[in-house]
Amino acid sequence: TTGWQAHLELGFGPRPGRTALVHRKQRGPLAVQRPFYPEGNACHLYLLHPPGGVVGGDSLRIQAEVAEGAHALVTTPGATKFYLSAGDTAEQVQTLRVASDASLEWLPQENIFFPGALTRLQTRIELTNGARFIGWETQCLGRPVIGERFDNGHADFNLHIERDGRPLLLDRIMVTPERLDGTAGLRGCPVNATLVATPAAQTELEAVRALIADQPNTGVTLLDDLLVLRYLGDSTEQCCKLF
Secondary structure, three states, rough: OOEEEEEEEEEEEEOOOEEEEEEEEOOOOOOOOOOOOOOOEEEEEEEOOOOOOOOOOOOOEEEEEEEEOOEEEEEEEOEEEEOOOOOOOOEEEEEEEOOOOOOOEOOOOOEEEOOOOEEEEEEEEEEOOEEEEEEEEEEOEHHHHHHHHOOOOEEEEEEEEEEOOEEEEEEEEOOOOHHHHHOOOOOOOEEEEEEEEEOOOOOOHHHHHHHHHOOEEEEEEOOOOOOEEEEEEOOOHHHHOOO
């Protein structure tokens, strides 16, 4: 291997009056800050990647499990940056498991892909019947704020959501400079993002449709009880405010 090999396991469990981080195992440059509790019971946690960026050959693997009766919110202090590669692919694999009567809010800041980055990102969300989940992924190709385009490299995004082993959403896109501009691709928009929330019903779908009625580059749908909100545009700030 040519880069950092990092692995982080997190487990959340109920304790009297709050949720606690009951399991943590780490190898390589992935860590967490001390949990804090601004909302009472819910355990808030920051994921940290001390090198400050991901390069070709790096492999980051994150596993988080929320036990029955627990409630966790996980985020990051800043954007994750994927830099120009000399030839090796950078990989980030996230596996999230949520038990019945448990809640997970997975709210990282955006991923930024510099021109020449070679990346593969996979997120797998495994829900048990009765689990609650809300999360998002925001991908920024290039740095549109300074006019920089993702004019070389590739990014492979894979999102898998299931409940009790039954797939709810299988979402994959391979981005190359050619597909960035195509009408069947990203239509020249450097920022694409997905928010999912469950359980949801027609009431939530109609409420979100009303909220985004005057918002360009957005769409929302309901797949069984999984609410899926999409953004395709040129501003991570606009996307964050929308979500």
